Amino acid sequence: MTSALAGLAARLDARAAAGLARSRRTLQTPQGAHVTIDGRAMLSFASNDYLGLAADPRLAAAVAAAAAAFGTGAGASHLLGGHQSPHAQLEHRLATWCAPCAEAEAVVLATGYLANLAALTALAGRDSVVFGDRRNHACLNDGALLARATYLRYPHLDMAALATRLAASKARCKVIATDSVFSMDGSEAPLAELLALAELHDAWLLVDDAHGFGVVGDGRGSVVAAGLGSTRIVYMATLGKAAGVAGAFICAHPAVIATIVQTARPYMYTTAAPAMLASAVQASMDIIRDEPERRNRLAANIAYLRAQAAALPWPLLSSRTAIQPLLLGATALANLVADALWARGLYVPAIRPPTVPQGSARLRVSLSAAHTRADIDTLVAALRAVAD
Numbered sequence: 001m002t003s004a005l006a007g008l009a010a011r012l013d014a015r016a017a018a019g020l021a022r023s024r025r026t027l028q029t030p031q032g033a034h035v036t037i038d039g040r041a042m043l044s045f046a047s048n049d050y051l052g053l054a055a056d057p058r059l060a061a062a063v064a065a066a067a068a069a070f071g072t073g074a075g076a077s078h079l080l081g082g083h084q085s086p087h088a089q090l091e092h093r094l095a096t097w098c099a100p101c102a103e104a105e106a107v108v109l110a111t112g113y114l115a116n117l118a119a120l121t122a123l124a125g126r127d128s129v130v131f132g133d134r135r136n137h138a139c140l141n142d143g144a145l146l147a148r149a150t151y152l153r154y155p156h157l158d159m160a161a162l163a164t165r166l167a168a169s170k171a172r173c174k175v176i177a178t179d180s181v182f183s184m185d186g187s188e189a190p191l192a193e194l195l196a197l198a199e200l201h202d203a204w205l206l207v208d209d210a211h212g213f214g215v216v217g218d219g220r221g222s223v224v225a226a227g228l229g230s231t232r233i234v235y236m237a238t239l240g241k242a243a244g245v246a247g248a249f250i251c252a253h254p255a256v257i258a259t260i261v262q263t264a265r266p267y268m269y270t271t272a273a274p275a276m277l278a279s280a281v282q283a284s285m286d287i288i289r290d291e292p293e294r295r296n297r298l299a300a301n302i303a304y305l306r307a308q309a310a311a312l313p314w315p316l317l318s319s320r321t322a323i324q325p326l327l328l329g330a331t332a333l334a335n336l337v338a339d340a341l342w343a344r345g346l347y348v349p350a351i352r353p354p355t356v357p358q359g360s361a362r363l364r365v366s367l368s369a370a371h372t373r374a375d376i377d378t379l380v381a382a383l384r385a386v387a388d
């Protein structure tokens with residue numbers, strides 16, 4: 001073994017010894033509440049498929065029709081011949097559906113990770129400061145790195161601390177970047193307060209609505225739900241969670257969108273996502289608009305689980321969203337409980353440091369419109385049995 005390989009092996013061994021080894025489970029079925037994983041029938045609380053659309057046959061039919069009409073591959077980046085009519089149609093629909101300001105436009109990107117890199121490299125540069133909530137998704141941090149901007153993190157949801165940092169900054173360009181719904185906590189950013197701070201300090205407000213789009217604001221996302229409108233808002237959301245497909249988009253003032261298209265490397269230097277996926281997202285948007293019962297079912301499931309919080313052996317974090325984390329604390333305990341649930345046929349992933357702060361390992365219960373009350377009863381009973 002070369003010394004470089006020995007170094008990798010030693011680091012992997014150390015991770016495993018600390019209980020931090022990660023493994024990939026293989027699903028043999030479509031996404032849903034009841035799935036087959038590694039050959040076992042499991043009740044899953046692991047997916048971000050909040051509306052139960054990832055395996056909807058209408059989306060698959062849209063993919064099939066678009067594959068017949070446009071083929072499977074876009075064949076090039078958007079700027080060099082890979083931009084096909086389903087991409088353009090989708091951008092028009094998203095622009096009016098989620099507009100954070102008058103005349104807003106939208107641009108679709110291959111993934112949410114790339115979308116945040118694109119937004120931050122378009123807005124910020126070496127002379128900029130990006131102010132980010134400490135619990136932000138990792139790709140907002142990475143976007144600030146790629147932009148070569150200074151990244152200042154403020155304590156989770158601490159508006160006073162953010163205000164102090166903004167007031168102290170002499171940067172020419174300031175960007176406040178935040179998740180709307182925090183992916184490991186289910187907590188929500190105070191968007192109106194953030195926009196007020198952005199206005200006071202002449203900053204942009206980049207909102208990552210990966211967990212709000214499709215779910216809140218009648219499906220139009222967190223910014224519409226909060227009733228906010230400003231050319232300072234750069235709205236980003238992903239299409240692989242509630243929308244049940246893949247990809248992401250940014251919706252903002254036309255000058256922001258043009259800057260992304262003209263200059264953002266994570267937009268320019270990657271092949272366009274297949275047009276068939278843009279067609280599937282349009283089918284998904286029809287369902288999100290026309291079937292509010294899915295959101296109602298999800299809301300009822302959230303309320304039903306929370307109503308039983310007192311019966312649970314560990315505390316649920318305070319969350320109104322589909323993300324309902326159960327706080328275990330020690331990494332070893334979280335692993336133990338996740339393994340015991342797994343043995344009983346329930347898949348609830350343990351979230352451990354460094355994804356969450358030391359000492360706050362948790363089980364991340366993700367609810368979906370696809371769950372029934374009986375599924376939630378099964379979860380609660382299994383947690384109690386495991387605790388005994």
Ligand SMILES: *Cc1c(COP(=O)(O)O)cnc(C)c1O
Nearest residue numbers: 111112113137179183210238240
């Ligand atoms: C999932 C997620 C992303 C990344 O989106 P992908 O499309 O999966 O790359 C970005 N931000 C947040 C908050 C997310 O939860």
